[in-house]
Structure formats: structure tokens, C-alpha cells
């Protein structure tokens with residue numbers, strides 16, 4: 001008989017700032033695949049993109065405020081503590097050691113980010129550490145298995161796609177599941193642009209996050 005293992009979600013990102021696109025995806029995926037816990041891991045210095053607009057300390061504080069009250073959501077500050085460039089593979093290696101062999105890690109990632117996975121440091125090793133759960137995102141092709149992936153990523157993924165969330169429970173790592181999620185066309189880029197232009201960002205993120213951003217003059221040139 002197959003035995004069930006607890007699933008822990010990892011949601012990495014710059015969260016510059018966190019918004020309802022992230023939070024809704026996290027909530028729906030936690031529910032769909034039955035996560036016992038979902039860890040938000042704000043990235044320090046990302047290796048593949050511009051330096052974030054505000055410090056990791058502020059970005060982590062914002063995540064903490066945004067997830068308050070959700071008993072399944074946890075802020076994981078390991079990249080705050082680890083100086084230098086952030087590599088997801090390092091965080092996953094550490095986490096795997098911490099949680100022990102019987103816990104299954106599920107890395108939550110938007111489809112836009114997944115399409116660039118082959119640019120990540122030691123990306124093939126990630127399949128030996130976790131499953132991938134891909135969140136759909138407006139503007140990206142959705143047909144299962146037919147993403148326009150770069151050839152080496154497509155080849156690596158070919159035998160890994162599963163169409164049922166249940167499959168994730170019975171294999172320790174290496175599978176890819178596309179989770180249908182509510183499409184919310186919200187990005188941190190558009191939020192930063194709105195703040196810089198003096199426009200409202202209300203209803204794009206929790207009010208408590210708005211208050212923190214305003215109180216600390218973030219993203220307006222003063223933070």
C-alpha cells in the first residue's frame with residue numbers, strides 16, 4: 001500500500017512588494033494540493049534580475065504583514081540570513097535537510113518564471129529536491145505540456161508532468177503539476193510604477209501592507 005507524506009510548499013520570489021497575485025495563488029495551491037505548510041522565501045540578491053527596489057528587510061517585513069492570520073503560511077527568512085546572491089537550490093537543499101526525508105517539498109512558481117528555469121543555478125538538481133507546482137498567469141499560454149519551453153527544459157520535463165495533484169503525495173520529488181489558479185493580472189512591476197506615478201495601489205494588496213509601504217515611504221523614491 002502507498003503511504004502518504006506531508007507536503008510543504010516553498011514560494012520563492014523577490015516580493016517587491018508582495019501582492020494579491022501571490023497571495024491568491026498561494027492560498028489556492030495550498031488548498032488544491034493539500035499543503036500542511038507554505039513557506040514564503042523572499043530572495044536576497046536575485047542572480048537573474050535587477051536589484052530589488054527596496055531592501056530585503058523591508059520586503060520580508062511586508063510578507064510577514066501580508067500573511068498574518070493565515071495559519072498555513074510561514075515567512076522563511078533563510079535568504080535574509082544568508083548574505084550574497086540568492087540561489088533557490090541552496091535554500092531547497094537546506095530545507096530538505098531540516099524537514100527530513102518523509103516530508104515532500106513543492107516549489108510554487110508562476111509560469112513566466114518556470115519558462116526561464118534552465119537559466120537558474122544548478123537547475124536540474126532542483127528536480128531531485130522538490131516537485132514543481134506551476135501557477136497560471138495572465139498573458140502566458142496555458143495548454144498543459146505545450147508551453148513553449150526552451151529545448152533543454154522541455155526535454156528534462158518530458159516525463160515529469162502529472163495531471164493529478166494526488167500524484168505529488170506518492171513520489172518524493174521530480175514531478176511537475178500545473179495548478180489552475182484564478183488569473184489575476186497583478187505584478188510588482190506595475191505596482192511600483194503606480195506608486196512612482198502617485199497612483200492608487202489600493203485593493204492590489206492587503207491594507208496593512210499599504211500602510212507599511214506608506215509609513216516607510218517605500219517605492220516613491222524616499223525609501
Ligand code: ATP
Nearest residue numbers: 013014015021109110113135137184186187188189
Ligand atoms: P516583478 O513584476 O517585479 O517581476 P512579480 O509580480 O512577478 O514581480 P515576483 O516576486 O517576481 O513577483 O514573483 C514570485 C513568483 O510569483 C514568481 O514565480 C511569479 O511567476 C509568481 N507570480 C507573481 N505574480 C503572479 C500572478 N499575478 N499570478 C501568478 N503568479 C504570479
